[in-house]
Amino acid sequence: xxxxxxLERNMQLHPRYFGRNLRENLVSKLxxxxxxxxxxxxxxxVAVTGIEDIGKGLIRDGTGFVTxxxxxxxxxxxxxxxxxxxxxxxxxxxxxxxxxxxxxxxxVSNHLIPDDMEFQSGDMPxxxxxxxxxxxxxxxxxxxxxIGLRVDxxxxxxxxxxxxxxxxxxxxxxxxxxxxxxxxxxxxxxxx
Amino acid sequence: MSKLEEEDAxxxxxxxxxxxxxxxxxxxxxxxxxxxxxxxxxxSDESINQVPQVFEKCLQYVKRFSRFxxxxxxxxxxxxxxxxxxxxxxxxxxxxxxxETVEEAxxxxxxxxxxxxxxxxxxxxxxxxxxxxxxxx
Numbered sequence: 020x021x022x023x024x025x026l027e028r029n030m031q032l033h034p035r036y037f038g039r040n041l042r043e044n045l046v047s048k049l050x051x052x053x054x055x056x057x058x059x060x061x062x063x064x065v066a067v068t069g070i071e072d073i074g075k076g077l078i079r080d081g082t083g084f085v086t087x088x089x090x091x092x093x094x095x096x097x098x099x100x101x102x103x104x105x106x107x108x109x110x111x112x113x114x115x116x117x118x119x120x121x122x123x124x125x126x127v128s129n130h131l132i133p134d135d136m137e138f139q140s141g142d143m144p145x146x147x148x149x150x151x152x153x154x155x156x157x158x159x160x161x162x163x164x165x166i167g168l169r170v171d172x173x174x175x176x177x178x179x180x181x182x183x184x185x186x187x188x189x190x191x192x193x194x195x196x197x198x199x200x201x202x203x204x205x206x207x208x209x210x211x
Numbered sequence: 212m213s214k215l216e217e218e219d220a221x222x223x224x225x226x227x228x229x230x231x232x233x234x235x236x237x238x239x240x241x242x243x244x245x246x247x248x249x250x251x252x253x254x255s256d257e258s259i260n261q262v263p264q265v266f267e268k269c270l271q272y273v274k275r276f277s278r279f280x281x282x283x284x285x286x287x288x289x290x291x292x293x294x295x296x297x298x299x300x301x302x303x304x305x306x307x308x309x310x311e312t313v314e315e316a317x318x319x320x321x322x323x324x325x326x327x328x329x330x331x332x333x334x335x336x337x338x339x340x341x342x343x344x345x346x347x348x
Contacts, residue, residue: 020235021269024233054265063269065240094235094243099225102304
């Protein structure tokens with residue numbers, strides 16, 4: 020689910036940015052720093068949409084850097100256990116299939132695929148019902164219920180930041196393993 | 212991560228961080244990101260490469276899974292659904308998935324019934340309202 024929430028972050032700014040454009044510099048640095056990041060707590064930060072408040076700067080001892088506490092509004096994408104959402108199938112094999120909902124990687128194990136669907140190998144591996152009416156293959160759209168999430172912590176080369184850590188978006192949330200298959204919206208890929 | 216254990220969207224347990232957060236429907240996010248994408252493109256040609264992957268993926272996702280594309284229709288969906296005293300999360304899920312039958316709606320959002328707030332009739336009315344917006348979009 021996408022949410023609009025307010026987050027806080029302490030921004031460190033180099034003295035060369037002080038001056039008339041201080042605020043602008045702060046905001047553009049904030050966008051660069053947080054957009055595309057992900058944390059287990061808040062999910063993926065998709066876009067900063069506004070600034071709520073910029074607190075008083077504090078000069079750090081020994082450096083010229085100043086720390087500003089910034090409160091900002093942003094759109095985040097955060098999956099929840101029990102949530103039902105739609106996703107696009109990216110890969111099918113005999114273990115199950117992979118799908119993507121925005122930046123979130125999803126795996127549906129074959130144990131959770133309905134029993135009446137059989138795996139068919141070939142050029143276009145797929146799961147098909149016995150009567151052939153429903154087919155899950157690459158690029159199909161499926162509707163899933165999330166039964167568990169995992170934030171993969173092995174690849175945290177994180178930029179540590181106070182209470183929450185941010186991880187580069189690509190390595191991130193390998194999370195969401197274990198999804199239950201709910202029902203299919205549309206077996207697309209029928210498009211010629 | 213014991214906190215993750217306690218979360219369950221099917222019971223509307225979203226944790227304290229998201230309890231009061233505003234939920235957005237895919238259609239709304241689509242309008243927002245599309246707008247933002249235009250802005251980024253205008254700023255400079257180089258920065259097209261700078262669009263973070265997460266942004267790109269979300270944009271593709273919401274474009275593909277938006278039920279309503281017309282801005283007025285999207286506004287209307289939120290307006291109409293808010294008449295039914297739904298939680299933010301329920302509202303967004305219904306708006307995203309647009310169920311067609313009462314049974315489907317209750318499967319998708321079990322809390323509709325668990326609290327005994329909405330009877331079949333009310334849900335039926337809600338779905339009809341949604342259908343009308345879709346029809347006249």
